[in-house]
Amino acid sequence: MLRAVYNALWWIAAPVAVLRLLWRSRREPGYRWYIGERFGRVGGRLPEDDAPLIWVHAVSVGETRAAQPLIDALMKARPDARILLTHMTPSGRATGEQIFGDRVLRCYLPYDLPHAVRRFLRAWRPSLGLVMETEVWPTLIDECRRADVPLVLTNARMSERSYRRAARFGHATRDVFGGFARVLAQSPADAQRLTALGARNIAVLGNLKFDMHTPPELVARGHAWRSAIGERRVWVAASTREGEEDLVLQAFAALALDDALLVLVPRHPQRFDEVAALVERQGLRVERRSAWAPAGTAAAALGPVRALRRDVNVLLGDSMGELAAYYAASDIAFIGGSLLPLGGQNLIEACAVGVPVLIGPHVFNFTQATADAVAAGATIQVNDPADLARVLRDLFNDRPRRAAMGAAASAFAARHRGATARTVDVLTTLLPENPTPAFAAESK
Numbered sequence: 001m002l003r004a005v006y007n008a009l010w011w012i013a014a015p016v017a018v019l020r021l022l023w024r025s026r027r028e029p030g031y032r033w034y035i036g037e038r039f040g041r042v043g044g045r046l047p048e049d050d051a052p053l054i055w056v057h058a059v060s061v062g063e064t065r066a067a068q069p070l071i072d073a074l075m076k077a078r079p080d081a082r083i084l085l086t087h088m089t090p091s092g093r094a095t096g097e098q099i100f101g102d103r104v105l106r107c108y109l110p111y112d113l114p115h116a117v118r119r120f121l122r123a124w125r126p127s128l129g130l131v132m133e134t135e136v137w138p139t140l141i142d143e144c145r146r147a148d149v150p151l152v153l154t155n156a157r158m159s160e161r162s163y164r165r166a167a168r169f170g171h172a173t174r175d176v177f178g179g180f181a182r183v184l185a186q187s188p189a190d191a192q193r194l195t196a197l198g199a200r201n202i203a204v205l206g207n208l209k210f211d212m213h214t215p216p217e218l219v220a221r222g223h224a225w226r227s228a229i230g231e232r233r234v235w236v237a238a239s240t241r242e243g244e245e246d247l248v249l250q251a252f253a254a255l256a257l258d259d260a261l262l263v264l265v266p267r268h269p270q271r272f273d274e275v276a277a278l279v280e281r282q283g284l285r286v287e288r289r290s291a292w293a294p295a296g297t298a299a300a301a302l303g304p305v306r307a308l309r310r311d312v313n314v315l316l317g318d319s320m321g322e323l324a325a326y327y328a329a330s331d332i333a334f335i336g337g338s339l340l341p342l343g344g345q346n347l348i349e350a351c352a353v354g355v356p357v358l359i360g361p362h363v364f365n366f367t368q369a370t371a372d373a374v375a376a377g378a379t380i381q382v383n384d385p386a387d388l389a390r391v392l393r394d395l396f397n398d399r400p401r402r403a404a405m406g407a408a409a410s411a412f413a414a415r416h417r418g419a420t421a422r423t424v425d426v427l428t429t430l431l432p433e434n435p436t437p438a439f440a441a442e443s444k
């Protein structure tokens with residue numbers, strides 16, 4: 001009964017979803033492109049050979065970056081295979097194109113409608129499907145099971161909050177989670193919750209995000225920016241979400257340090273103009289990274305970077321794919337999505353750069369990683385803007401403590417690496433040596 005209601009709701013929601021794509025395309029034009037793919041209609045030329053196809057679904061930017069070491073490792077382990085990378089957002093798709101170029105195939109994952117999912121599977125004929133972290137689509141799971149496509153929940157996490165919500169649906173939830181061929185969990189706590197929801201064949205392999213590679217050129221870029229900034233106290237508020245920049249600016253005002261510079265990096269590119277206007281309304285002078293160090297010149301970090309004016313209070317990070325550079329240019333990193341009940345964002349990339357990390361109280365999407373980072377001395381959790389300002393001031397006035405936290409952050413990130421190799425070992429056992437195309441019978 002619940003499945004019938006779910007499918008009916010999708011039929012009702014599909015036209016609304018298209019209208020929403022067009023509405024969002026006013027700010028981000030990519031939302032109006034490839035709409036047919038959202039219904040399983042694949043454009044362009046598809047592979048005609050029978051090489052195994054590994055399909056990896058990464059919703060948006062964070063999941064795409066987390067998938068990079070896994071995809072690279074799969075390419076090495078199975079050079080005969082093709083990789084299909086699917087997304088839900090234009091920014092995720094753009095990130096995939098930036099990272100992989102033409103080494104992978106790409107399209108949008110269709111909406112969770114039976115006919116759209118079947119059309120997608122018939123067109124691509126995947127030998128193995130991987131969905132990252134928390135992507136659970138009931139129809140997709142059902143159709144993969146019917147088509148004999150092993151579908152693996154990879155780098156799986158399940159917060160206590162999400163577990164309580166899912167558990168309300170009882171048997172229906174167990175049927176959905178039981179449809180995965182394997183579940184590869186980040187932590188024992190994640191595995192325990194997923195097991196209670198009906199998942200089977202679970203292994204705890206660690207967090208793939210610890211294996212994310214920090215490009216040396218980005219670190220060099222950040223160091224070049226820092227030289228151009230000069231002797232100032234610099235902190236970055238990274239991956240901030242709507243409503244959170246107000247709180248960050250409150251903390252910046254409470255910090256009350258004349259030489260402080262805030263590097264503010266909104267998570268979503270369509271909000272860059274909105275955030276710049278917000279900063280200006282606060283009476284602060286803002287410089288856009290795109291204007292200060294335009295791509296193709298200073299962004300290469302090989303030539304000189306124009307000195308940042310001393311009267312600039314906020315450097316707006318209006319670029320994609322440069323978080324590591326922003327971290328490298330800063331003394332302290334604050335990770336957004338955590339001052340409001342949004343679940344937090346990935347703190348591992350900042351730790352890997354070796355910068356002290358601060359994070360807010362709302363981290364239910366990254367509970368284990370945050371707890372481990374705090375225990376390692378790499379991270380301090382703050383309660384609100386006033387607490388954030390207080391901890392920032394304490395750290396700015398204590399260089400040895402900052403250095404110790406940075407060293408602890410680097411050690412923490414290094415100590416937890418290895419999930420990628422363990423994951424590839426499991427996944428390669430699910431790939432056939434001589435695969436037969438899925439849906440062969442149905443496509444006749």
